[in-house]
Amino acid sequence: MKTLSMTIGLLAMAAIAVQAQDAFKINGDAEKGAATFKLYCAACHGETGHGDGLAAAALNPKPRNLTDKAYMDTLTDEHIFKVIKEGGASVGLSAMMAPWGAILKTDEAVHDVAAYVRSLAGE
Numbered sequence: 001m002k003t004l005s006m007t008i009g010l011l012a013m014a015a016i017a018v019q020a021q022d023a024f025k026i027n028g029d030a031e032k033g034a035a036t037f038k039l040y041c042a043a044c045h046g047e048t049g050h051g052d053g054l055a056a057a058a059l060n061p062k063p064r065n066l067t068d069k070a071y072m073d074t075l076t077d078e079h080i081f082k083v084i085k086e087g088g089a090s091v092g093l094s095a096m097m098a099p100w101g102a103i104l105k106t107d108e109a110v111h112d113v114a115a116y117v118r119s120l121a122g123e
């Protein structure tokens with residue numbers, strides 16, 4: 001009986017550990033993020049996130065279409081947050097995608113714009 005309850009205890013701990021690993025969730029306010037996106041991101045990503053901002057023509061690789069649900073579904077919340085805060089190079093993408101952490105100042109602001117990015121694909 002003791003072994004059984006220890007086993008159950010270990011399983012519960014393992015389950016909690018697994019949960020903790022994918023616990024990262026974007027939890028910002030997409031409406032606040034929209035203003036940030038227009039200000040800092042639209043030049044490259046386009047007003048509507050289609051990757052067709054004025055500066056996009058000069059970029060190689062081009063910014064992806066953030067409204068492409070099939071593609072966006074392959075990206076984790078953690079990836080989206082990290083690429084915005086720490087820049088493209090931090091996740092193996094183009095360094096033309098700058099780290100925005102210092103400009104957005106708070107993680108909360110990164111969450112807000114990340115939530116807006118998520119909303120572009122209709123989520």
Ligand code: HEC
Nearest residue numbers: 040041044061062063064080083084093094096097100113
């Ligand atoms: C100077 C142009 C430029 C600006 C401004 C810019 N980006 Fe990017 N962004 C890029 C490029 C280029 C990529 C990477 C393309 C690649 O390597 O596939 C990228 C990648 C991304 C990705 C990752 C997409 C993926 O495929 O993983 C996200 C999310 C993103 N940008 C959001 C933002 C947000 C939010 C802002 C504003 C705070 C912003 N970007 C500002 C050019 C820009």
